[in-house]
Amino acid sequence: xxxDLGVDPSKKVLIKIxxxxxxxxxxxxxEAEGIHVxxxxxxxxxxxxxxxxxxxxxxxxxxxxIMDWYTAKTGTKYIDGKDDPGVESVTKIYNYYKKFGYKTxxxxxxxxxxxxxxxxAGCDKLTIAPKxxxxxxxxxxPVAEKLNDEAASKMxxxxxxxxEKKFRxxxxxxxxxxxxxxxxxxxxxxxxxxxxxxxxxxLGL
Numbered sequence: 540x541x542x543d544l545g546v547d548p549s550k551k552v553l554i555k556i557x558x559x560x561x562x563x564x565x566x567x568x569x570e571a572e573g574i575h576v577x578x579x580x581x582x583x584x585x586x587x588x589x590x591x592x593x594x595x596x597x598x599x600x601x602x603x604x605i606m607d608w609y610t611a612k613t614g615t616k617y618i619d620g621k622d623d624p625g626v627e628s629v630t631k632i633y634n635y636y637k638k639f640g641y642k643t644x645x646x647x648x649x650x651x652x653x654x655x656x657x658x659x660a661g662c663d664k665l666t667i668a669p670k671x672x673x674x675x676x677x678x679x680x681p682v683a684e685k686l687n688d689e690a691a692s693k694m695x696x697x698x699x700x701x702x703e704k705k706f707r708x709x710x711x712x713x714x715x716x717x718x719x720x721x722x723x724x725x726x727x728x729x730x731x732x733x734x735x736x737x738x739x740x741x742l743g744l
Contacts, residue, residue: 553577553597557724558586560706567593577646580723583716585709587632589701591641599666600629601649601719602659608715620654630686633662637691639698653678661686 541548554574556562558581566576575596581587582605590598602625606617609624617623629647636645646664650656653674656665661684667675701709710716738744 549573549575555579557720557727558590558598559720559724560589560703563589563593563595563706566590566595570594570596579648580720580727582628582719583710583713584628584631584635585701585706585713586716586720588635588699589706591636591643592701595643597644597646597664598632599646599648600632602626602629602647602655603649603651604719604723605715606651606655608719612715618652618654620652620656620658623655623658625649626655626658629659629662633659633686634691634694635696637688638694638696657682658685660684 541552546552552574553576554569555577556566556569556579558578563578563586566578569576570593578586578590578595578598581590581598581600587598587600602623605625605628606623610616617625620626629645633645635641636643644663646666647656647659647662648666650665650667650671653671656667656671656675657680659665660682699705710720
């Protein structure tokens with residue numbers, strides 16, 4: 540269908556998949572068939588490493604949702620992006636990928652303020668809402684590169700490989716990652732049911 544419209548799906552289309560173990564295995568199959576994926580609902584390092592190991596084209600680690608969880612649990616308010624747990628998570632993932640030469644693109648997502656965006660300057664890609672784009676445009680604050688390959692190469696990481704057993708153990712040990720992933724899947728389920736109802740109505744089923 541895409542080709543009939545003159546669109547090359549290998550260059551223009553990413554299939555969004557939740558970063559569960561099952562979703563990551565599906566991504567492995569799709570990528571092997573030349574179908575590229577965007578791994579979403581990604582909150583933890585084990586998810587990020589597993590996605591890179593199967594050759595996912597792109598991951599969308601969430602910044603704001605991670606911050607929301609920690610704010611709700613601790614009462615700490617993160618205003619300018621510094622010491623923000625969501626920013627720290629994406630920074631760690633980016634540095635790990637670059638340190639070990641993974642080609643998977645890191646696209647930071649789910650921002651709550653421009654400070655988070657500024658602290659991730661240099662990340663492969665960032666998906667930014669219009670409101671925050673406007674705030675950045677109007678800001679006079681200088682933006683320095685915070686992430687780059689050279690700095691990442693100097694980071695001290697132990698390279699690990701993620702099998703299913705290790706994935707489930709590490710995710711279970713991460714309360715934030717476990718809770719936010721489950722919450723996101725429930726929301727996806729509601730959205731899928733709404734879409735199904737709309738399609739049935741349109742198709743007269």
